[in-house]
Every structure is written in C-alpha cells, then in structure tokens.
Amino acid sequence: MFRGVEEIRDAYRRDAVARNYIGERFTQPLGALLHERQVAALKRVIAAHQPASVLEIAPGPARLTSELAEAFSGLGAVMDASAQMLQEAKRRLGSGTRWRPVQGDAFNLPFGAQFDLVYSFRLVRHFEERDRSALYRQIARVLRPGGMFVFDAVNELVSKPLRRRSPGEYQHFDAMFRLDALKSELEAHGFTPLAFEGVQHRFPTMQRIQVLVGPRSRGLTRWLMEACDRMPAGEPLEWIVTCRRA
Numbered sequence: 558m559f560r561g562v563e564e565i566r567d568a569y570r571r572d573a574v575a576r577n578y579i580g581e582r583f584t585q586p587l588g589a590l591l592h593e594r595q596v597a598a599l600k601r602v603i604a605a606h607q608p609a610s611v612l613e614i615a616p617g618p619a620r621l622t623s624e625l626a627e628a629f630s631g632l633g634a635v636m637d638a639s640a641q642m643l644q645e646a647k648r649r650l651g652s653g654t655r656w657r658p659v660q661g662d663a664f665n666l667p668f669g670a671q672f673d674l675v676y677s678f679r680l681v682r683h684f685e686e687r688d689r690s691a692l693y694r695q696i697a698r699v700l701r702p703g704g705m706f707v708f709d710a711v712n713e714l715v716s717k718p719l720r721r722r723s724p725g726e727y728q729h730f731d732a733m734f735r736l737d738a739l740k741s742e743l744e745a746h747g748f749t750p751l752a753f754e755g756v757q758h759r760f761p762t763m764q765r766i767q768v769l770v771g772p773r774s775r776g777l778t779r780w781l782m783e784a785c786d787r788m789p790a791g792e793p794l795e796w797i798v799t800c801r802r803a
Contacts, residue, residue, distance in 0.1 A: 585767060585771070586766075586767055586771055586775060586778045586779050586782055587757075587763055587764065587767050587782065589779075590757075590779065590782055590783065590786065591756060591757060592620065592621075594754075594756045594786075594797065595621060595678060595709070595756075595797060596621060596624045596625070598707065598754055598797045598799070599621060599625060599628070599676060599707060600625065600628045602674065602676075602705055602707055602799060603625065603628045603629050603674070604628065606673065606674065606705055608629070608631060608672070608673030608674035608704075608705070609631040609632070609673055610631055610632050610633065610671055610672045610673055610674075611629060611631065611632075611633040611634075611672060611673065611674045611675070611676075612633065612634050612635075612636065612668065612672045612674070612675045612676075612699065613633070613634075613635045613636070613675075613676055613677065614636055614637075614663050614666070614675065614676075614677040614680060614696070615636075615637055615638075615663060615677050615678075615679065615680040616635040616636070616637055616642070616646050617637065617639075617642045617645070617646070617679070618642055618645035618646050618648075618649055619635060619645070619646035619647075619649045619650050619656075621676070621678065622635055622646070622650065622656060623646075623649045623650055626654075629655075630655075631655070631673075632655055632657075633655060633656040633657070634656065634657045634658075634659050634668070634672075635650075635656050635657070635658055635659070636658075636659040636660070636661045636663070636666070636667075637658075637659075637660065637661075638660065638661065638662055638663065639660075640660055643658045643660055646658055663677075663680060663692060663695065664688075664691050664692065664695060665695070666695045666696075666698065666699050668699045669699065670698065670699055670700065670701055671699065671701070672699050672700055672701065672704060673700075673701055673704050673705065674704060674705045674706075674707070675696050675699065675700055675704065675705070675706050675707075676706070676707040676708065677696075677707075677708050678708060678709045679709065680692070680708070681693075681708050681709075681710070681732075682708075682709060682710060682711055682731050682732055683729055683730060683731065683732075684730075684732065685730075685732065686732075686742075689732065689742070690746065693743075693746035693747075693748070694746065697746060697747050697748070697802050700802040701802075702802060702803070703801060703802065704801070704802045705799065705800070705801055705802075706748060706799075706800050706801075706802065707797065707798065707799050707800075708797075708798055709795055709796065709797055709798065710732075710734050710739055710795060710796050710798050711731045711732065711733045711734065711794070711795045712733070712734065712736075712755075712792055712793055712794055712795055712796065713733035713734055713735055714735070714792050715760060715792050715793065715794045716731065716733050716794060716795075717733055719760070719761070736753060736796075739753075739796075739798070743798075743800050747802060747803045748800040748801065748802060748803070749800055749801045749802075749803060750798065750799075750800045751799045751800055751801055752797075752798070752799040753796040753797075753798055753799075754796060754797040754798075754799075755792070755793030755795075755796055756786065756793055756794065756795055756796070756797060757786060757793055757794035757795060758785060758786050758787075758788065758791045758792070758793045758794075759785040759786070759788070759791055760793075760794040762785050763782050763785050763786070766778055766781045766782055766785070767782070
C-alpha cells in the first residue's frame with residue numbers, strides 16, 4: 558500500500574502506468590460511468606462560474622481535461638510531477654491546445670494566485686491529514702479569492718466495510734471521511750463547501766452487475782448501473798466535492 562508522498566509519486570512515474578492508466582481504470586462500465594459523472598460535474602462548475610483561468614493538478618494523461626475543450630474557452634494549465642503522465646497528457650490534448658503542461662510539485666505549486674478554478678481527482682484522497690493540509694494550503698494560495706476547488710473524497714461508511722472484506726484489492730491508501738468531518742476539514746483550511754455530489758451509490762451491487770452482466774452486454778450493464786446510481790437514498794462510495802476559497 559502506498560502512503561508516503563514519494564511512494565505515490567514513484568507509482569505514477571512508471572511508463573506502463575502512464576500508458577495504461579485510462580484503459581485499466583476507466584473503460585469498463587463502472588469506471589466509465591464515474592468518469593462521465595466527474596466530467597459532467599466539472600462542466601457544470603465551468604458553466605456556472607465562467608472561470609478565465611483553470612488548473613488541473615495531477616491530471617495524469619489528461620483524462621478529464623481532454624473532455625473540457627468545448628466547455629472552457631479560457632487559458633488552462635495541467636501540472637503533474639510525472640514526466641511520463643505529462644507526455645501522455647500532451648498527446649491526448651493535441652497540438653494547438655490552450656492548456657499549458659507544467660511539470661511540478663503539488664506540495665510546492667509553481668504559480669501565484671492566478672486561477673479561478675482548480676480541480677484534482679485521485680490526489681488529495683491518497684494522503685494522510687498532515688499532507689492533505691499542505692495540499693489545501695497550496696491550492697488556496699494559487700486560487701483567486703472566491704475561486705472554486707473541485708476534488709473527490711471517499712465515503713467511510715461504504716468504503717471501510719469493503720476494504721475490510723477485501724484488503725488485497727486496494728493498493729493505494731485512501732483517506733475515508735464522514736461528511737461532517739470532511740466539511741470541517743475544508744472549513745478549517747479556508748474553503749466553503751458548496752456541494753457534495755454522491756457517485757457510485759450501491760457500489761457492491763454495481764460491481765456484481767459488471768462481473769455478471771458485463772461480459773454479455775455492455776449496454777445493459779451500463780443501464781443497470783445508472784439505475785442503481787440514481788436511485789434515491791443510499792450512501793455513495795465517494796463524493797465529487799465543490800467548494801469556494803474564502
């Protein structure tokens with residue numbers, strides 16, 4: 558299990574991880590549905606707040622940013638510690654992109670207070686409280702007052718029992734939260750929480766659908782998963798969190 562900052566950085570500097578990241582995690586129905594929900598959430602934030610400048614931290618191969626070309630007309634930057642991931646991001650974003658690739662450290666962001674929106678998925682969640690605090694301070698520093706921050710967080714109520722039952726399935730450390738504790742953590746670092754969009758409701762059922770139905774019909778698998786995810790009530794596996802810098 559990766560816990561330290563350097564261990565997590567090293568994991569994403571491997572050529573094979575960079576090349577296969579999307580294919581391994583976000584092409585099967587479960588991962589594809591999560592990806593689409595994250596893209597849709599970012600598009601809503603962009604449409605509502607019309608940011609002139611945007612930063613994605615730890616974009617990997619630009620999985621999300623490559624989907625936002627039509628939604629965002631300003632200037633953007635994608636910053637990753639991994640040269641291998643940035644190379645894949647540049648390839649996916651294509652020539653003539655408005656997005657500037659920057660190799661840098663999320664714990665020492667090489668920017669001033671110049672962004673209206675910062676988003677980062679699969680980053681904050683991988684760190685213990687002390688390191689999360691350092692990340693929050695850096696993100697707040699590069700956001701203009703009133704700027705938006707969007708990221709993902711894991712729901713302890715759903716994830717903890719899953720990890721107890723199958724500890725070998727989880728290679729990376731994920732911080733797990735109760736909603737009130739997550740709100741308090743964000744407020745303590747100068748962010749006002751605005752929305753917690755639950756995704757992957759009834760996750761164990763969705764996993765079973767992918768295993769049992771997926772090999773026979775991707776279309777039916779997707780329809781059943783969407784039905785599960787959008788049913789009222791029930792705890793989500795994680796949230797897409799939107800907050801504002803004070």
